[in-house]
Amino acid sequence: MSDTTTAPDSVFDEVVDLIGALVGDDLALLGVEVRRDTAFHEDLGLESVDLVTLGGLLADRYGPRVNLAEHLAEFELDDVIGLTVGRIADYVAAALGER
Amino acid sequence: MPELKVNGLRTNYQLLPGAVGPDPWRANETVVFIHGMGTDSLASFYLTLAPPVAAAGIDVISYDLRGHGRSERPVSGYALADFVADLDELLCALTVTHPVHLVGNSFGGTIAYAYAAAHPHRVRSVVAIESEPPTEVWAAKMAGILAATTRMLGVEENYEWIEATFGAHHRRLARLAAARFTATTMADEVATGPMMTAREVAAITCPVLSILGRHGYQADDLGAVTASLPGGEAFVFDDQGHSVLVERHRAVRGLLVEWVRRHGGG
Known part of the structure; x- marks a missing residue:
């Protein structure tokens, strides 16, 4: 993982909101507290296909410069499996800061 | 999330338009990715090959097969013919009128072969990763693999072994596979055809x-599939089992872009 940007809370909170839209329920109602170290697959019980959908939601929100699929295409499988919400937010922040 | 009704089933798909570049050969080439069976989804292509292939100027279509990913999961209707019909209706619904390159992984490649046989005018080429055409030989092999998998997933202690050997993620996938095989007739139906003859x-x-x-599902005869096809070429990864797409995706992407370049419609 090459991006070293740590996402500000504002970006992190927006990513959490989008994941809430993905899950289809308010995460708080489900009793899930999403933190930076919350794992997308293991802790949220989501599948890789949901990561693709999240990529679409991120592109809708921020425009095409946030391209999660392109970013993840450079990952090894284990890194995708272990992806945390914080690292997704860090990527978004880095992509937004690039220009 | 883009969805279409395909043969009456809600179907999740993703389009990635090819980047506009200076190379005119790339115009109007479309790759359709078809994932494998069980717990697979469009993600295995979308998070590996789709972005770099689109960056090479090729339009990309990925979709979740019926009963997979976020597409609808009917209880039954998993014969090969159903998957072939879905692909045809999806391409019609997306108004893809030019011939496409079908790229299938495992069972997805079998769908690609069957589709190319049924709709030759709609297919520019087939790239099949660890796949065989749907012959009786394939059906027997597939039925054996599915029966062994179903038996294995029915024994509770095996989940401990899966986690210890492959990690927690694979345990979750195994649970998911077991739930889907129990909830649908997929495992019984997939190898029921109709099968193709050698002549077909x-x-x-x-x-x-x-x-x-080299150590994948065709390890017993690596040349069999290409020998049966007039336009067949093979590429074999040494020291590699069935998970070619996951473990060799960078090399596969290079092969694929070069393949489309060679076999584009010009």
Whole structure:
């Protein structure tokens, strides 16, 4: 993982909101507290296909410069499996800061 | 999330338009990714090959097969013919009128072969990763693999072994596979065809690239598929089992872009 940007809370909170839209329920109602170290697959019980959908939601929100699929295409499988919400937010922040 | 009704089933798909570049050969080439069976989804292509292939100027279509990913999961209707019909209706619904390159992984490649036989005018080429055409040989092998998998997933202690050997993620996938095989007739139906004869396989005349792992599902005869196809070529990864797409995706992407360049419609 090459991006070293740590996402500000504002970006992190927006990513959490989008994941809430993905899950289809308010995460708080489900009793899930999403933190930076919350794992997308293991802790949220989501599948890789949901990561693709999240990529679409991120592109809708921020425009095409946030391209999660392109970013993840450079990952090894284990890194995708272990992806945390914080690292997704860090990527978004880095992509937004690039220009 | 983009969805279409395909043969009455909600179907999740993703389009990635090819980047506009200076190379005119790339115009109007479309790759359709078809994932494998069980717990697979469009993600295995979308998070590996789709972005770099689109960056090379090729339009990309990925979709979740019926009963997979976020597409609808009917209780029954998992014969090969159902998957072939879905692909045809999806391409019609997306108004893809030019011939496409079908790229299938495992069972997805079998769908690609069957589709190329049924709709030759709609297929520019087939790239099949660890796949075989749907012959009786394939059906027997597939039925054996599915029966062994179903038996294995029915024994509770095996989940401990899966986690210890492959990690927690694979345990979750195994649970998911077990739930889906229990909830649907997929495991019983997939290998029911209709199957193709050797003559029907030989009638697939488009270019075919068969990408294999030396220790994958065709380890017993690595040359069988290409020998049965007039336009067949093979690429074999040494020291590699069935998971070619996951473990060799960077090399596969290079093969694929070069393949489309060679076999584009010009």
